[in-house]
Amino acid sequence: MEAAIRAEGLVKTFGDVRALDGVDLEVPPGTVLGLLGPNGAGKTTTVRCLTTLLRPDSGTAHVAGEDVLRHPDRVRRLMGLSGQFAAVDEYLTGRENLVMVGRLYQMPRRAARARADELLEWFNLADAGDRITKNYSGGMRRRLDLAAALVVRPPVMFMDEPTTGLDPRNRLALWDVIKSLVEEGTTLLLTTQYLEEADHLADDIAVVDHGRVIARGTADKLKAQVGGERVEVVVRDPARLDDARAALVRHAQGEPVVNERMRRITVPVSGGAGLLAEAIRDLDAIGAELDDIGLRRPTLDDVFLSLTGHAAEQGNGEGATTEGGDEDADAAKDKKKDRKDRVSQR
Amino acid sequence: MTVVHHEASPELRLGRLGGLFHDTWVVALRNTRRMLRIPEIFMFGLLQPIMFVVLFTYVFGGSMKIGNTTDPNVYKNFLMAGIFAQTVTFATAGAGAGIAEDMHKGLVDRFRSLPMARGAVLTGRTVADLVQTALTLVVLAGVALIVGWRPGSMNPTDIGRILGGFGLLLLLGYAFTWIGALIGLSVRTPEAATSGGLIWLFPVTFISNAFVDSSQMTPWLRHIAEWNPFSATVQAARKLFGDPGLSQSHAWPMQHPVWASLIYSVLIIVVFRTFAVRKYRSAEG
Structure with a gap:
């Protein structure tokens, strides 16, 4: 047609x-x-x-x-x-x-x-x-x-x-x-x-x-072109970041990335939801309290970043304000850093 | 309810010329409606020429020499055609500002995305401005009569001539709105169109026979004044109104003011309409 x-x-x-x-x-x-x-x-x-x-x-x-x-x-x-x-x-x-x-x-x-x-x-x-x-x-x-x-x-x-x-x-x-x-x-x-x-x-x-x-x-x-699911964990106590990272490293398909300020660990994985259950069990076993855990698939943001080398919100004029304020901006920055880390590992 | 059920067809009901008239009418109606919704603009547009009538009549009245006299009554009758002519040319700024605003607000994009006749948006605007100018002239003529303007006598031939004079004035105003349209399409903001539409009108309307007897100007200035298209319409209106102070110059436009006025106005319309419509079609909103 x-x-x-x-x-x-x-x-x-x-x-x-x-x-x-x-x-x-x-x-x-x-x-x-x-x-x-x-x-x-x-x-x-x-x-x-x-x-x-x-x-x-x-x-x-x-x-x-x-x-x-x-x-x-x-x-x-x-x-x-x-x-x-x-x-x-x-x-x-x-x-x-x-x-x-x-x-x-x-x-x-x-x-x-x-x-x-x-x-x-x-x-x-x-x-x-x-x-x-x-x-x-x-x-x-x-x-x-x-x-x-x-x-x-x-x-x-x-x-x-x-x-x-x-x-x-x-x-x-x-x-x-x-x-x-x-x-x-x-x-x-x-x-x-x-x-x-x-x-x-x-x-x-x-x-x-x-x-x-x-x-x-x-x-x-x-x-899919960008590839890579990952597990993201936010631990409650910053002191437990290293323990938690150690507990997760066996699931990782690459080097986990730790963001201390956000108390967040990002672990590249493959294996989907089943793996997420395992990760929760492992963290539970060491007694690490969590604020958040989830399986993240790449967003179009990641796609954009990997294709253009800059975030979608970058170089914005009038209409392009990042919604949700500071936290989102931080997240975008983290993502960029995250991306750089991943690239440097290749 | 189905909202989209596709009905659009690549054919239009009306032919090319019919479409032009139809679209021009729709746009003119829209602009007239806008004018009614923002009456301030019309009021201010009216206030200025009324002020000029009063100021020129009473402030300059006794000291202006027309022919061989400084009689204020003569000057008063001499002056009106000049003020009328200046008033109709000031519509230029309104047309320019209106079109610049439509560009600025994205309305020109909307119109250009519709299957409209090419010249309709601009023609609709200038026609609406013509209506406004005509209304202004009616009010202004009333004020002129109040302060003592006495055109011709009231026999039928004279009334015909007086209406003819107003017709030429309106034609001049219409021609000038096309200059305004081109200015409006060429500037970035409505504000620039307003000032850009007005500023050049001052030399055009003052280096003329509108407010003073041009025979008393320095020779080089006098030549400009006598060939100024604006002066031709002033002279023609004076002649048709039976007002005093006609220029006795041998310059062709002063000798044949009605023809000169017609030719100049039509020429301005043809030239500026062509450029404006071309510019409109390629406008970057």
């Missing part, structure tokens, strides 16, 4: 900056591709090229079977775009915004109104529909922006960082919406800097860095 979105060798330079350096993508109909990468990697530029907003210097692109460069107007009728910055008119009401978009698709007025009502209902904006969107919350505005992209029920959707800057509750709500779109057969290309989001929503992931796709595949496949 023909791909719903296909890009071949997209190149775009801005002055000296090569924003896209030969991007190839293929999204089969009805699937979700997560375009993952830090700020400035080229995600937004890719979306802008595919949605006719930007003309690439070279390369070809097709959306819903139409040539983006030759027939941009046909592409525009078949795709919806929901941007990073919610593009709705602040001084129109939610309903007026949706009706306007419908009218600009040349829907008859009555049909545009009916569709606006339907979308407001679906996006939980019915009560706010007649209010000026200037007074909407960030989450409401984002939902309205997404609704605007769905006015003509496009078979292909592009969403550029749909949840950047949203609080967790709104993010989850938006994920549900996105999932139901996909269930109904929409093909979706989604950019995100949240690994969790790509993991959760995307069938396939393309990791972008410096204007190139540096890896692609399912989340599982990418994680």
